[in-house]
């Protein structure tokens with residue numbers, strides 16, 4: 001086992017390019033996307049340097065980069081603009097990987113090159129009004145009728161509904177019950193019977209929406225996963241459990257940098273606030289927490305083959321999500337009352353950080369997963385004997 005952490009020259013160069021773009025352009029524009037405006041300007045610039053194709057195989061125009069590279073790029077974007085990082089997550093996250101891994105070749109050829117150029121945005125529809133975490137309770141169903149599929153159901157809290165061309169929808173196939181009955185279909189915008197039925201604005205800035213499928217007829221080849229959908233879904237989802245926290249990490253770093261800057265500029269009682277030990281210790285603790293989280297996250301990303309280890313990525317996600325909330329909140333504290341206003345970016349970082357533990361597997365359910373794994377893996381002598389530790 002190697003424990004050396006050193007980025008390759010290619011990784012360093014990609015990070016430097018995205019950092020420059022983010023700091024010069026995305027960060028100054030970030031406030032304007034807080035009202036639900038989709039960051040098209042930023043996505044076009046990122047498509048131009050290949051970022052939207054990071055998860056897509058080279059034969060479809062992508063860069064086919066490992067999960068760690070994708071995480072590094074999302075981290076950099078989140079240091080400037082949470083809304084942009086979330087928009088990019090749609091193209092480099094679970095839906096792109098599901099299509100790349102499981103869709104028939106002609107669907108990949110039609111769709112994936114357009115994802116790389118930013119012409120096609122992807123959405124993923126899993127959550128239902130009565131069942132988010134409780135995946136086995138999905139009611140959305142696709143009936144197979146000869147060479148057609150008929151899709152019915154409601155999905156909610158879906159990202160990018162107003163922009164996406166293609167929606168990866170998890171549903172029952174032929175009304176089969178339980179987790180085993182879950183598969184996955186692809187539906188395109190404009191399909192008759194498919195409509196947006198509600199919109200929600202979030203504290204992070206982006207919009208979410210509810211969509212309804214009312215007897216939507218699709219060709220049978222749009223059935224991307226027919227058998228064993230739940231297991232395949234969970235495997236692909238381990239990628240999201242590394243990419244979601246990479247955004248949390250970037251938000252914490254962005255807030256930390258702002259806190260350091262403010263500490264240098266602000267005086268109270270005739271001294272720089274950096275001369276107060278209480279503030280210096282806050283900065284030290286924030287830095288400690290960021291670096292500890294970075295180590296665990298990069299290590300989880302490095303387990304990907306092609307999907308990351310489920311327990312390592314769950315532990316990384318819990319750790320980084322919780323750290324990000326703490327650090328962004330402390331960054332506001334360092335700013336005093338101004339930190340609570342839109343005049344400084346720290347309040348945006350904090351609002352974005354609140355998302356982390358809700359999406360991609362909630363903290364509560366991931367702790368359950370890890371806890372059960374630990375108990376199952378304890379040897380008879382009571383010693384912890386896990387590869388992941």
Ligand SMILES: Cc1cc2nc3c(=O)[nH]c(=O)nc-3n(C[C@H](O)[C@H](O)[C@H](O)COP(=O)(O)OP(=O)(O)OC[C@H]3O[C@@H](n4cnc5c(N)ncnc54)[C@H](O)[C@@H]3O)c2cc1C
Pocket residue numbers: 123124125126127130131132133134156157158159160202204208355358359360361362363364365368
């Ligand atoms: C910004 C944002 C973007 C999103 N984008 C998408 C998207 O694009 N597509 C999509 O499908 N969904 C999306 N979601 C929805 C998200 O995936 C769900 O909110 C998430 O899966 C949780 O489901 P829920 O909201 O129904 O909560 P619930 O599952 O109802 O959970 C409520 C609470 O109960 C806890 N809980 C539930 N089950 C257990 C258990 N077994 N043990 C312990 N605690 C438990 C949860 O941890 C949580 O605290 C998005 C959400 C947000 C905030």
